[in-house]
Amino acid sequence: MAKARGDFTDILVKKKILGVDQLEEAERLATSTGVKLQDALARLNYATPLEIVSAVAEKHGLSYVDLTDLEIPKAVIELVPESVARENVVLPLSLEGNTLKVITADPTNFDTIQKLQFILNKDVTPVLAVAEQIQEAINRNYGQTETESVDSMLVEFTDTAIEFTQTESLNNFAAADDSDAPVVRLCNLLIQEAVNLRASDIHIEPFADRVRVRYRIDGMLVERDAAPRRLLAPLLSRLKIMGSIDISEKRRPQDGRIKMTVHGKHFDLRVSLLPSVHGQSAVMRILDRGNIQVNIRDLGFSEDDYLKFQQIIKRPNGIFLVTGPTGSGKTTTLYSALNELNRPDRKIITAEDPVEYYLPGINQVEVKHNIGLDFARIIRAMLRQAPNIILVGEIRDKETAEIAVQASLTGHLVFSTLHTNDAPSAITRLGDIGVAPFLIASSVIAIMAQRLVRVNCVKCKEPYTPTHNELRATSLSEETARKGTPMKGRGCNHCRQTSYRGRTGIYELMRMSNTLRELTFAQAPTQEIRRKARASNMRTLLDDGIYKILKGVTTFDEVLSTCHSEVLVSQEG
Numbered sequence: 001m002a003k004a005r006g007d008f009t010d011i012l013v014k015k016k017i018l019g020v021d022q023l024e025e026a027e028r029l030a031t032s033t034g035v036k037l038q039d040a041l042a043r044l045n046y047a048t049p050l051e052i053v054s055a056v057a058e059k060h061g062l063s064y065v066d067l068t069d070l071e072i073p074k075a076v077i078e079l080v081p082e083s084v085a086r087e088n089v090v091l092p093l094s095l096e097g098n099t100l101k102v103i104t105a106d107p108t109n110f111d112t113i114q115k116l117q118f119i120l121n122k123d124v125t126p127v128l129a130v131a132e133q134i135q136e137a138i139n140r141n142y143g144q145t146e147t148e149s150v151d152s153m154l155v156e157f158t159d160t161a162i163e164f165t166q167t168e169s170l171n172n173f174a175a176a177d178d179s180d181a182p183v184v185r186l187c188n189l190l191i192q193e194a195v196n197l198r199a200s201d202i203h204i205e206p207f208a209d210r211v212r213v214r215y216r217i218d219g220m221l222v223e224r225d226a227a228p229r230r231l232l233a234p235l236l237s238r239l240k241i242m243g244s245i246d247i248s249e250k251r252r253p254q255d256g257r258i259k260m261t262v263h264g265k266h267f268d269l270r271v272s273l274l275p276s277v278h279g280q281s282a283v284m285r286i287l288d289r290g291n292i293q294v295n296i297r298d299l300g301f302s303e304d305d306y307l308k309f310q311q312i313i314k315r316p317n318g319i320f321l322v323t324g325p326t327g328s329g330k331t332t333t334l335y336s337a338l339n340e341l342n343r344p345d346r347k348i349i350t351a352e353d354p355v356e357y358y359l360p361g362i363n364q365v366e367v368k369h370n371i372g373l374d375f376a377r378i379i380r381a382m383l384r385q386a387p388n389i390i391l392v393g394e395i396r397d398k399e400t401a402e403i404a405v406q407a408s409l410t411g412h413l414v415f416s417t418l419h420t421n422d423a424p425s426a427i428t429r430l431g432d433i434g435v436a437p438f439l440i441a442s443s444v445i446a447i448m449a450q451r452l453v454r455v456n457c458v459k460c461k462e463p464y465t466p467t468h469n470e471l472r473a474t475s476l477s478e479e480t481a482r483k484g485t486p487m488k489g490r491g492c493n494h495c496r497q498t499s500y501r502g503r504t505g506i507y508e509l510m511r512m513s514n515t516l517r518e519l520t521f522a523q524a525p526t527q528e529i530r531r532k533a534r535a536s537n538m539r540t541l542l543d544d545g546i547y548k549i550l551k552g553v554t555t556f557d558e559v560l561s562t563c564h565s566e567v568l569v570s571q572e573g
Contacts, residue, residue: 073496484550
């Protein structure tokens with residue numbers, strides 16, 4: 001027995017971590033107290049738990065892991081039920097193909113490995129770690145107790161046969177800020193989990209037999225476990241109370257705001273409720289107040305676009321338009337410009353629908369259609385407040401557009417957004433709204449189109465050789481591709497096996513020149529404006545995307561998924 005015990009200790013002695021005398025003393029302690037030799041060595045402080053685990057792993061031909069700061073993706077954690085993890089003191093580490101790496105403290109526990117293979121229907125490879133670290137990691141990833149994780153709470157609700165009636169849910173939740181109430185805890189945990197996963201939205205969608213919960217992470221929706229259908233009413237009632245929304249109204253769309261603090265950081269949640277066939281569907285937009293203090297440098301501009309952007313926002317008057325679909329980062333771009341310009345000697349007023357982030361030192365006004373307070377009315381009133389800079393949330397109609405143009409012509413710098421596919425088509429769009437061509441030509445100083453693309457994970461990205469189809473779709477030559485450093489992630493724990501972590505912008509910045517003003521005045525078609533803009537060194541969305549691919553920032557898949565129309569245009573042109 002002593003020989004078998006001494007197997008891993010040979011390595012510790014060889015590495016001079018342990019002396020022969022110390023080993024003998026530890027063996028005596030192990031025999032007299034009946035503890036394992038590993039525990040005896042750790043108790044006597046002759047070797048650290050990590051040194052012991054590394055030696056045991058080496059002896060068994062296994063790898064070991066230090067769990068201190070290791071982040072395991074939620075998708076991997078979900079592969080092993082919490083009850084199985086706690087009962088066997090194991091934790092999933094990563095999934096590669098059909099092989100699941102599972103962290104355990106005991107490499108000789110073959111029964112557990114076989115049991116996991118049977119339960120999970122996967123090949124299981126053990127990876128060693130310190131027992132205490134595994135226990136801490138189980139608590140960290142599943143919640144401190146059985147009831148403190150979203151998974152276990154959903155299981156708890158699914159297993160419980162209690163029916164929530166409408167009156168019960170309203171009475172219980174209208175009165176209670178009782179943080180012990182199960183639904184209250186579930187709501188808080190959903191929001192906390194979404195924040196931990198860097199989600200931008202939480203979607204709660206009712207169907208005939210379940211309630212689907214999804215998080216939007218880096219622009220992609222990720223499905224969570226479904227909640228029981230009967231949980232919908234109390235869940236929505238709780239959210240409505242948190243957002244000061246009328247809980248008795250169920251037939252009309254509703255909006256509200258929730259303020260929350262998670263891990264010491266302040267978050268605003270914009271709640272939107274929409275009646276659907278199976279009940280109200282809720283979407284919570286998570287707004288991190290710290291996030292909006294974005295430096296223009298961090299937006300992802302190339303060097304020449306950064307310099308152009310800086311020059312544009314320092315202009316004394318004119319209109320600067322940012323265009324792109326919903327969720328393309330227009331608000332973030334404009335807020336970062338306002339932050340840059342926010343000085344005590346400048347008055348800045350915004351008209352927004354709704355106000356997404358609260359900016360210190362800036363006068364923000366929210367559109368309220370129910371009392372007739374729309375963009376046009378706010379702009380007229382704000383001009384009487386003698387501002388230097390105006391932000392109009394969105395130009396939607398002729399009246400708003402014309403007042404914004406008049407404001408820019410009377411010495412104000414106006415920022416606004418527009419929904420168009422690219423920068424040149426914004427000029428045509430203003431014409432379609434009904435703004436006179438001569439007014440567009442004299443007021444607009446620049447238009448910027450933008451999209452968000454996911455960024456390669458810094459931990460697992462590696463050089464990548466583009467396929468023939470990718471090169472053809474982006475009109476890139478193999479020689480040009482070889483000069484750059486295209487990269488692609490292979491998927492790791494840091495990026496939750498997605499190979500991407502975070503997002504950056506790709507931009508198309510068109511500054512108005514005399515030539516473009518003449519074309520605008522002459523109501524030239526979009527194609528002609530685009531051709532002239534490109535001739536005067538405008539980098540298109542696709543060009544900027546390719547630049548970021550060759551820099552190893554993002555991938556062909558990401559850029560081509562956001563720039564299809566531009567690809568076609570570039571191939572036609």
